[in-house]
Structures are given as C-alpha cells and as structure tokens.
Amino acid sequence: MSDTTPAPQTHILTADSPSQPGTVDVVTRFLYQQGFYINEIHSFDDTDKERFFIRVEFRPDKEQVFDRDAFCSEFDKRASEFDMQWQLSSSPFKSKVVIMVSKHDHCLNDLLYRYRTGDLAIEIPAIISNHPDLEELAKWHGIPYYHLPISKETKPQQEAKVWKIIQDCEADLVVLARYMQVLSSDMCEKLSGKAINIHHSLLPGFKGARPYYQAYDRGIKLVGATAHYVSDDLDEGPIISQGVETVDHCYYPQDLAAKGRDIECLTLARAVRCHIEHRIFLHGQKTVVFSK
Structure with a gap:
C-alpha cells in the first residue's frame, strides 16, 4: 500500500544584513533550535560593499505544525x-x-510550455500585447489576452491600462517576453525589481535594424542573450542571467537568429525561475543570484 501522507510544507528564508560575525549562525542556529531541517542553503559576503546575503530552504518534521506568526515574531x-x-x-x-x-512568440511559447507542464510554478493571469497576433495562442491556454495598441501619442493611456491590469491581477512579476516597446520612466519605477526583460547579446554590439545580418557581415563568433530587471536605462538594468554559444562561418543570418531565439528562451526561463524561487537579491546596480 502506497504512502499517501503529504510531504511537509517547505519554507524559504531570504535575508541580507551588514557584514559581521555570526550572520550565518543567527539563521542556522535558530532553525536548529526550532527543530527544522535545512534542505538547501546559500550565502555570500560581499567584502567590497560589506553586505551579507543568505537564502535557506527548510522544512519541519512531518508531525510538526508550523506556526508562521510565532516563527516570524x-x-x-x-x-x-x-x-x-x-x-x-x-x-x-x-x-x-x-x-x-x-509579435515574436518564441519566448512566450517557451514560458507557456513550462507553465503548462508545471516546470515553472507560476500562474499566468494575463498576457498583454500591442499586437493581436498571439491572441489565439493565449486562448488555447485559457489565458486572458489584452490587445492594447500603442503609439507615441497614446503611450501614457496605454501604459495606464497596462498598469491597471497588472494591479488587478495582483501580479508578483511582469515578464517582457520580447515586448518591443520602451517602457516610460514612470512605468519602470513602478515595476522596479518586479519586471524582467530579455534581449539578444552580440559581441561586438550591433544596434538598430537586422542585428543578425550585421553580425553575419562581421563574421561573429558568439551569440548570446541577457535577462535583466527593467530599469530606466534601456537594456542596462541589473543582470540576472546570461547565455552564450559559439558560432562560426557556417551560420547564415537566419541560423544566427534561430540560435539566438533558443538562447533567449533558456536565459529568460532561467531568470524567471530564479525570481520566483526567491534566489535573487538586488544589490545596487547588480544582483546576487543563488542558482541551484
């Protein structure tokens, strides 16, 4: 007869403090004294900034009742x-x-697959787009799709609608899965630390139209992608995750673009996973990320 006893609830404690002796001990000793078992622990001390970071995943014994209020107090x-x-x-x-x-659907498709299969522990209460192209994909997944066209003249009104949807959904995170519009300074401030963007990374950098064709003409040897938190500095927010692969002279522009799409999907999913699993600390203009 199989054991149907549910697994004990797990908890994640994240903390940061000024660097000083006893920072690890204050966390681990407390958990030990309370009778908890530590499943996973990561810590980092930034000696330059004198700041300490720790993430601990723990669980009680099967018969132990977790009193959240007492624990927190x-x-x-x-x-x-x-x-x-x-x-x-x-x-x-x-x-x-x-x-x-x-319009580009590769990152959205990847996130929807990971959501559908349970690979990412998320709910998706809304998909927002400035184009109608991907509405059927959202409908197939049973997710509300909001088509909100935008122009230079209507940007404030469009962003007000976007912000209302985000608030109504009580979203924990906003993911720009190849959303090809620049957010206003006001929207960036509202979404600080709660919005992730993805973009290609080519070395050297190629800006403007058809970057993969520019890269091909220069004989590029590296293709990559960067996932970062949104900031008022375009594509320069705190970096969460990066991916890179080598290419050579055999790669035509369409091959480079295909490789880039694959890397974007993986890099964005990795960043989303780190965020929802509380593995990221914002640390000035950069991040501390405790990956598995």
Missing part, C-alpha cells in the same frame, strides 16, 4: 540584533506572472 528578535532585512515564503509557491509580448 521569534526570528525577528534575533534578526534585529544584526540589522537584518528578511522575508519568508512558504509552499505551495505559485507566483502570479503577467507576460507582455509583441
């Missing part, structure tokens, strides 16, 4: 002695992710 007393900023998340982990997209 007791741990806060310990953490305050170290000026520690901390957050606690508990399973089941299901982040609400609003996806924004234009």
Whole structure:
C-alpha cells in the first residue's frame, strides 16, 4: 500500500544584513533550535560593499505544525540584533506572472510550455500585447489576452491600462517576453525589481535594424542573450542571467537568429525561475543570484 501522507510544507528564508560575525549562525542556529531541517542553503559576503546575503530552504518534521506568526515574531528578535532585512515564503509557491509580448512568440511559447507542464510554478493571469497576433495562442491556454495598441501619442493611456491590469491581477512579476516597446520612466519605477526583460547579446554590439545580418557581415563568433530587471536605462538594468554559444562561418543570418531565439528562451526561463524561487537579491546596480 502506497504512502499517501503529504510531504511537509517547505519554507524559504531570504535575508541580507551588514557584514559581521555570526550572520550565518543567527539563521542556522535558530532553525536548529526550532527543530527544522535545512534542505538547501546559500550565502555570500560581499567584502567590497560589506553586505551579507543568505537564502535557506527548510522544512519541519512531518508531525510538526508550523506556526508562521510565532516563527516570524521569534526570528525577528534575533534578526534585529544584526540589522537584518528578511522575508519568508512558504509552499505551495505559485507566483502570479503577467507576460507582455509583441509579435515574436518564441519566448512566450517557451514560458507557456513550462507553465503548462508545471516546470515553472507560476500562474499566468494575463498576457498583454500591442499586437493581436498571439491572441489565439493565449486562448488555447485559457489565458486572458489584452490587445492594447500603442503609439507615441497614446503611450501614457496605454501604459495606464497596462498598469491597471497588472494591479488587478495582483501580479508578483511582469515578464517582457520580447515586448518591443520602451517602457516610460514612470512605468519602470513602478515595476522596479518586479519586471524582467530579455534581449539578444552580440559581441561586438550591433544596434538598430537586422542585428543578425550585421553580425553575419562581421563574421561573429558568439551569440548570446541577457535577462535583466527593467530599469530606466534601456537594456542596462541589473543582470540576472546570461547565455552564450559559439558560432562560426557556417551560420547564415537566419541560423544566427534561430540560435539566438533558443538562447533567449533558456536565459529568460532561467531568470524567471530564479525570481520566483526567491534566489535573487538586488544589490545596487547588480544582483546576487543563488542558482541551484
């Protein structure tokens, strides 16, 4: 007879504080004294900025009842002695992710597949686009699709509608899955630390139209992609994940573009996973990322 006893609830504690002795101990000792088992732990001390970061995934014993209020109250007393900023998340982990997209569907398709199969523990309450092209794809997945055209003159009104959808959905994260519009400074500020963008990375950099054709003409040898948090500096927000692969003279522009699409999908999915699993700390203009 199979054991149908549900697995114990897991919890993720993330914290950062000024660098000082005892920062690891204050977390691990507390969990030990409370009778919790640590499944996974990562820590990093930035000696340049004198800032400490830690992420711990833990679980109680099967028969132990987790009292969240008591846990938070007791741990806060310990953490305050170290000026520690901390957050606690508990399973089941299901982040609400609003996806924004234009016409290119490769990143959207990849995210929808990972959502459909459970590979990413997310809910997708809305897909927003400035084009109608991908509405049928959203309908097939049973996800509301909002077609919000945009022009230079209507940008403020369009972004106001976008922001209302994001708020109404109570989104934890916004993913720009090849959304080919520049967000306003006001929208970037509202979405600070809560919106991820993806774009190609070619060395040397090729800007403007048909970048893969420019790369081909220069005999490029590396194709990559960068996923980062949205900021007011176009494509220069804190980097979360990057991917790169080598190419050679056999790659024509369409081959380079196909390779780029594959890398974009993988890099974006990796960044989304790190965010929803609380593996990222914003640290000034950069990030601390505790990948698996």
